[in-house]
Amino acid sequence: KRAAVGELCIFKVIHLFLISAFCSFEEIFFIWSQKMSREQQAVARARKAFETGRSKSVEYRINQLKNLQRLFSERQKEIAAAIKKDLNKTEVGAQFYETLGLEGEISLFIKNLKEWAAPRHVKKNLLTMSDTVYIHPEPLGVVLVIGAWNYPWAVTIRPLIGAIAAGNAAVVKPSEVCVHTSKVMEDLLPIYIDKELYPVVTGGVPETQELLRQKFDHIFYTGNSTVGKVIMEAAAKHLTPVTLELGGKSPCYIDKNCDISIACRRVTWGKYSNCGQTCIAPDYILCEPSIQNRVIEEVKKCIKEFYTDNPKTCPDYGRIINQRHFKRVMAMLEDSNIAVGGENDESDCYIAPTVLRDVKPEAKVMQEEIFGPLLPILPVSSLDEAIKLINKGEKPLALYVFSPDNKVIERMRDETSSGGFLANDCLVHYSVSALPFGGVGNSGIGCYHGKFSFDRLSHLRGCLVKKLKMEGVNDMRYPPHTLKKLGWARFFILNTVDVGWVGRMALLAALVMVAAVVIQVMTSQMRHLPLSLTLS
Ligand SMILES: NC(=O)c1ccc[n+]([C@@H]2O[C@H](COP(=O)([O-])OP(=O)(O)OC[C@H]3O[C@@H](n4cnc5c(N)ncnc54)[C@H](O)[C@@H]3O)[C@@H](O)[C@H]2O)c1
Numbered sequence: 001k002r003a004a005v006g007e008l009c010i011f012k013v014i015h016l017f018l019i020s021a022f023c024s025f026e027e028i029f030f031i032w033s034q035k036m037s038r039e040q041q042a043v044a045r046a047r048k049a050f051e052t053g054r055s056k057s058v059e060y061r062i063n064q065l066k067n068l069q070r071l072f073s074e075r076q077k078e079i080a081a082a083i084k085k086d087l088n089k090t091e092v093g094a095q096f097y098e099t100l101g102l103e104g105e106i107s108l109f110i111k112n113l114k115e116w117a118a119p120r121h122v123k124k125n126l127l128t129m130s131d132t133v134y135i136h137p138e139p140l141g142v143v144l145v146i147g148a149w150n151y152p153w154a155v156t157i158r159p160l161i162g163a164i165a166a167g168n169a170a171v172v173k174p175s176e177v178c179v180h181t182s183k184v185m186e187d188l189l190p191i192y193i194d195k196e197l198y199p200v201v202t203g204g205v206p207e208t209q210e211l212l213r214q215k216f217d218h219i220f221y222t223g224n225s226t227v228g229k230v231i232m233e234a235a236a237k238h239l240t241p242v243t244l245e246l247g248g249k250s251p252c253y254i255d256k257n258c259d260i261s262i263a264c265r266r267v268t269w270g271k272y273s274n275c276g277q278t279c280i281a282p283d284y285i286l287c288e289p290s291i292q293n294r295v296i297e298e299v300k301k302c303i304k305e306f307y308t309d310n311p312k313t314c315p316d317y318g319r320i321i322n323q324r325h326f327k328r329v330m331a332m333l334e335d336s337n338i339a340v341g342g343e344n345d346e347s348d349c350y351i352a353p354t355v356l357r358d359v360k361p362e363a364k365v366m367q368e369e370i371f372g373p374l375l376p377i378l379p380v381s382s383l384d385e386a387i388k389l390i391n392k393g394e395k396p397l398a399l400y401v402f403s404p405d406n407k408v409i410e411r412m413r414d415e416t417s418s419g420g421f422l423a424n425d426c427l428v429h430y431s432v433s434a435l436p437f438g439g440v441g442n443s444g445i446g447c448y449h450g451k452f453s454f455d456r457l458s459h460l461r462g463c464l465v466k467k468l469k470m471e472g473v474n475d476m477r478y479p480p481h482t483l484k485k486l487g488w489a490r491f492f493i494l495n496t497v498d499v500g501w502v503g504r505m506a507l508l509a510a511l512v513m514v515a516a517v518v519i520q521v522m523t524s525q526m527r528h529l530p531l532s533l534t535l536s
């Protein structure tokens, strides 16, 4: 047996020798990759492509972004057809909620990328005044982007835009739950953008787990908090940093003094868009008992206005993504009183826009993120009680308050915590690229959109370039350490300089003048000394 193993080893060594002697690197990579899983291959190719250095060029990145922009202008029909099959969104709806935001984000990046990627000069202290001190944004390497199904293009491509812009390679894993969209993404992306640098890997849990076994330089995950923990655990094995865009129960407080009809119109839109399957949908309403009936009536009116008397046949009303989620949402209805809606059809994954009245915090619907078209109303006696109730739960992704009173708005903002905060509207903060979008606590880690995406997926390298002159200035930091040196160090380190170019010149001129005066005084003093003393 031992002889056989020995022979095998010799054979292997000869085999390896022959390969390395007679094969090119490409061939060796090919032979080696035959033994790898599809996921391993995609990651290895992406890393190899990253190592060529082509994504370091800002022009290259801008070109890739322009190609992505072209995908959205040329392939709207295919994109919309798949989203229609997956989530029953109309073509207009798909553009409005998904691709419009992406087109805006790409334009923003194309316009600003040169500036964002350039070295950023920073404030200095007196000690480093004559040095060049700056932040140098650099690519991280290979990023894994894991998308969710509810807005499959928006939540998968938006992080990809950031990854491309920051000069990374990125492996894109769309959600398998959106079967049709995932296929379209797999087919279209390689036609438009560099397929080596940005491969698409489709598949479900086993494929994602195989991807997670590989080493990445950042993992950007969008989805539920339970899987978020799985992602973070896998990332920890390689010390990979993560961004987790999660969900949660986003509360909505309606003040009795506000225009209830306008508030309810905005809440109805925020809640029932995409059939309630929006990460930042208002999850439940908190209001005083005196306005509960008004709120119910107004929401009911808006449901009729937006989705007709029969939302089931209304093209703008979506469907629950699949039967598993249908059953999950329906089970939440068990111990609640339906005030509006409640109709459903499992075979069509249809649940009507539904309002629940007098809901208690212990009710089933209050135990987890609803992610469906149910709107519970929890009566509270005051703003104080609403704040207390919100603070009992996990920190939400969004928090909504409707009130004409700035004091109410400010109290709600200052006495709670959430990923984002919106007064007198729902969802729209998502569309402002200048705002960081992300959760806090249980609703996520890290934020993105616009420049925040660029910074999140870059390494912001701190750089200081000193000249080899003026060594005398450094004396204060070298041993022996004395109180006098400490005094100088305090002066030089604790004083920051932010005087700009003109100021720097003026400061330099002042220093030169002081030095000139000192030298003059010293030489004139020396002239008055007896010759013997000057020499000694
Ligand atoms: N913060 C945001 O921007 C944002 C956006 C959209 C959705 N969400 C949240 O996402 C949730 C809905 O999405 P979801 O989680 O149902 O989407 P999902 O089922 O599509 O899962 C998300 C991704 O995780 C992968 N995945 C699932 N289970 C896994 C496992 N066990 N191991 C490894 N990978 C796994 C899937 O393949 C998929 O790509 C909601 O909680 C919602 O609030 C958050």
Ligand SMILES: CC(C)=CCC/C(C)=C/CC/C(C)=C/C=O
Binding pocket: 096, 097, 150, 151, 154, 155, 273, 277, 278, 279, 280, 427, 428, 430, 431
């Ligand atoms: C276009 C306007 C005014 C607002 C954005 C609407 C919206 C709901 C976008 C989708 C947000 C999103 C990806 C949520 C995640 O689940």
